[in-house]
Amino acid sequence: MSESATHRAHDVVLRHIEDSLRSGTLKLGDRLPGERALAEQFGISRASVRDAIRSLEVMGIVRSATGSGPNSGTIVVSDPSSALGVALRMHVASSGLPLKDVVEARMMMETWSLEHAAAAPWTPEQLDDARRLLDAMEDDALPSQIFTLLDAQFHVALSALAGNVVVSTMMESMREAIRGYIDDAVLRRGGWDDVVHVLREQHRGIFSAVEAREGELASRLVREHIEWFYHQTL
Amino acid sequence: MSESATHRAHDVVLRHIEDSLRSGTLKLGDRLPGERALAEQFGISRASVRDAIRSLEVMGIVRSATGSGPNSGTIVVSDPSSALGVALRMHVASSGLPLKDVVEARMMMETWSLEHAAAAPWTPEQLDDARRLLDAMEDDALPSQIFTLLDAQFHVALSALAGNVVVSTMMESMREAIRGYIDDAVLRRGGWDDVVHVLREQHRGIFSAVEAREGELASRLVREHIEWFYHQTL
DNA sequence: CCGAAACATGTGGTCGGACCTCATGACACC
DNA sequence: GGTGTCATGAGGTCCGACCACATGTTTCGG
Known part of the structure; x- marks a missing residue:
């Protein structure tokens, strides 16, 4: 909250997602862009994006699934x-x-x-x-x-x-x-x-x-x- | 608890560390082997090991730090x-x-x-x-x-x-x-x-x-x- | 015309190898 | 003996490739 310290690569996507959540841009049930798209969007590697998403997954904020269709990809859930x-x-x-x-x-x-x-x-x-x-x-x-x-x-x-x-x-x-x-x-x-x-x-x-x-x-x-x-x- | 499903690569590390914690093999303040060593030990890639360690870090179970010396590496902490x-x-x-x-x-x-x-x-x-x-x-x-x-x-x-x-x-x-x-x-x-x-x-x-x-x-x-x-x- | 099988697509999951930054300890040099 | 330099090894980041999987589309046989 206080110090920005956005120098860590995976933090920028973490912060962005938290802000989107707070502002309502991202809400329950929404799908995040693909990992590759996020990587390009923030100018970081896919590994760092995965790092951030992994954190969110552990916290029960998102759920990731392979495959295609509406049930695949990374989706905002609430499983605290x-x-x-x-x-x-x-x-x-x-x-x-x-x-x-x-x-x-x-x-x-x-x-x-x-x-x-x-x-x-x-x-x-x-x-x-x-x-x-x-x-x-x-x-x-x-x-x-x-x-x-x-x-x-x-x-x-x-x-x-x-x-x-x-x-x-x-x-x-x-x-x-x-x-x-x-x-x-x-x-x-x-x-x-x-x-x-x-x-x-x-x-x-x-x-x-x-x-x-x-x-x-x-x-x-x-x-x-x-x-x-x-x-x-x- | 129920299904083992150790097919996920990063889960094997996660389970192993939890078991080590429970059995006392690993205790507060101990240092984990390096990521490269763990990767070789379990026959998985370093990325998967990092995935598991990242999970533990988010939970406040371990703390990772760069550099060398006693304060570096991945250390078991308790920061819930x-x-x-x-x-x-x-x-x-x-x-x-x-x-x-x-x-x-x-x-x-x-x-x-x-x-x-x-x-x-x-x-x-x-x-x-x-x-x-x-x-x-x-x-x-x-x-x-x-x-x-x-x-x-x-x-x-x-x-x-x-x-x-x-x-x-x-x-x-x-x-x-x-x-x-x-x-x-x-x-x-x-x-x-x-x-x-x-x-x-x-x-x-x-x-x-x-x-x-x-x-x-x-x-x-x-x-x-x-x-x-x-x-x-x- | 229709159902079913094959294929194309896009997702996360894994891999391995490379390079960087950083903190430390050892060593050589004043 | 103090001091600065360098080798070491840890995590952090990146790249590019391939796999497994679920779906949507196309194609083919009836």
Whole structure:
């Protein structure tokens, strides 16, 4: 923002794209010019253009695909959650961010979300997403990895009711980042059948509280839910 | 996690580094082999290796520098906040994430942090960081851009007392992402001299509450502080 | 006339080799 | 012993080529 330092070759295209995004010249769903065209336009090599686009791709700003037609090329998307999720996972892997703090942060966001969901203007249709996931998790034949996946989606769906995209995104990315650790911990622990019954009951309780718009109750239940599961496994 | 799909050339490097990080073979401060060496080791081109390293750099996992000596080459670091900050800023620019939600999320994290800071085991030295920033902001000659920078650091320093690295990191990155917008809004509004007096007073009140470990009061004050400033400018 | 197979086109993905800038440490020279 | 020069090796940039892929077009057989 402050120092320009446009001397780095790949920065010029990065800045140009950010400016275009900010000014509205480039918006969600638009296609960027081809890498070769951008290279010529800015007078830099295609490698540097690729460098910049790669950065945007890692951030979840654009998506690149080979081939031709409307689905090919580099397209402006908005996929912050998976991008942040990967980054978070890497930082947890490198011990830069303690897993304990990730779980704690997730609990903060989820309790906040459910509290605020009580007063938020969501429609019954939005709640149905969560209900479908709740029903899907009743299947006894579900492997634990699939269950935890649905579990994550259930929590995200409920939290989304609060209406804050940033909080939902961060929650989703944190869940994505720790999914691998959870699956490992579940397999290492064993006795999944006993655990899953408790989880189902807790989920139903949380869902009912949200449905009744009892924010404080929902918040307390989800806190107990996460704390219980955390101490059971990790 | 699910499909391996190591057919992408740059993914093999990415996976290898993540595994090395997870197993401890690679730790903070270590230097990666040179790009040419990695290329030969995995039997891929240097361009693909650069692609992978670039991804890690964007995530704040490594840092690359030219030259020779201990500060050169690619080194494992942990800089999630600036990495997330840039990504967040881009998403706000592309309207993928509403600024309002970012501010709201920041308020959630900060109130949570100050509440928990009351019971956290921080030392007086940690509080001194915030105190120094508080004193520095007393300077009347400070341009608004510098003030907001110190302001951001002050808030991060206080929040860090809660002891949760993930929350601190996210707060810092959100503040970084919206800094440009705040500076613009302040300049557009004018009358900075009137605003800054109120801000100083609010900061002192928040600091005192934290120092006295009155979590609830600190939390309330910081909420009012953020809400007031938000309505004054944006 | 129509459907299907072959082809042309343009995209990102990969490659390898070249040259540049830069920070450092070693070495020769005062 | 201090100092300036140079060799070294790292990342940064560029070029030009080729590959894999998805699509749109053309062509050919029925």
